[in-house]
Every structure is written in structure tokens, then in C-alpha cells.
Amino acid sequence: MIQGAFNRLGNVLPTLWLDKITIKGVRRIKNGPFTDTEDVTVVENEPGKISRKALKPSQQSYFGTDNYDVVLYIRTGIKIPPGADIYVTDVNGQITKYKQAGRGYTGYVSHQEVALIRDEKAKEVADYGLGHD
Structure with missing residues (x-):
């Protein structure tokens, strides 16, 4: 009975x-x-959701990288291969590339959680034309 409720939740979550x-x-x-x-x-x-812990200013780098960990919430039944590239388009149309940092945790009936890491060189400076004297 409880598992049936979680199965229904698995159908509702992606709409959120x-x-x-x-x-x-x-x-x-x-x-x-x-x-x-x-x-x-x-x-x-x-459909999916990215969740990130608070990022402390002391964790920011002035050396051209943007590095942080996040968790991806996505429906069950998707087999994500090791080392996959994961592209997330947020509600504002911003695309962010992540790498899979760990195997997905599929112990939930309603969804799975996948640890990801963003570790890219800061390209926004070049994209916005900043930093050129």
C-alpha cells in the first residue's frame, strides 16, 4: 500500500x-x-532538479574555475553511464555542464539521486567580453 503511494509520487515529482x-x-x-x-x-x-549546498565565498577561486558539487534528482529507470556528461538547462535557459561524480542512488521508488560535480574553467569572462583591456 505504501509502495503504491510512492509509485504515484514518482509520476507527480517530474511535473514539479x-x-x-x-x-x-x-x-x-x-x-x-x-x-x-x-x-x-x-x-x-x-525533467529533473539540481540541488546545491550553500557555496561559501572562501570556496570560490580566483583562478578561473567554477567548481562545486550538486545532486541531480531524476526519475527512476534511467541508467546513467559512468563518466557521463550531464547538461542541465535551468528555468532561465542557462545551460550548465556537469560530470557524474558517483553512481546514482536508486533506493527510492519515486526518483533517483545522482552526485555530480561542476568543474569548468570560467568561460563567462570570455563570453561577456570582460577582462580585455
Whole structure:
């Protein structure tokens, strides 16, 4: 009975998540006697939610990186390959790229949680034309 309620919750939760998630990874393919890889899109524009702990100013870097940990909430049934690239489009249209930092926790009936890390060079300076004298 309780599990049925959680199953119904699993159908409702994605309607509350306003971020859109695209997950890209690679899969192995046989190419004659060789094994190669090819890029694959696991899901595209999937509802999800990113949650981030408070970021202390002392954790900010002045050396051109933007590094922090987040948790992705997404529906169950999606197998996210190790090392996948995860692109999140937030409600304001901002796209942020993350790397999978850990295997998804699938112990919930209603959703799974995936640890991600953002570790990119700060490109906003170049994008906005700042920093050029």
C-alpha cells in the first residue's frame, strides 16, 4: 500500500521539476576485430532538479574555475553511464555542464539521486567580453 503511494509520487515529482536534463555518454561497439566507442544520448530534455549546498565565498577561486558539487534528482529507470556528461538547462535557459561524480542512488521508488560535480574553467569572462583591456 505504501509502495503504491510512492509509485504515484514518482509520476507527480517530474511535473514539479523545471530543469531539463540531457545526458550523454559512450557505449562500446565492435568494429571488426577492434572494440571502439561511440557517443550516445541517454535522455534529452528529461525533467529533473539540481540541488546545491550553500557555496561559501572562501570556496570560490580566483583562478578561473567554477567548481562545486550538486545532486541531480531524476526519475527512476534511467541508467546513467559512468563518466557521463550531464547538461542541465535551468528555468532561465542557462545551460550548465556537469560530470557524474558517483553512481546514482536508486533506493527510492519515486526518483533517483545522482552526485555530480561542476568543474569548468570560467568561460563567462570570455563570453561577456570582460577582462580585455
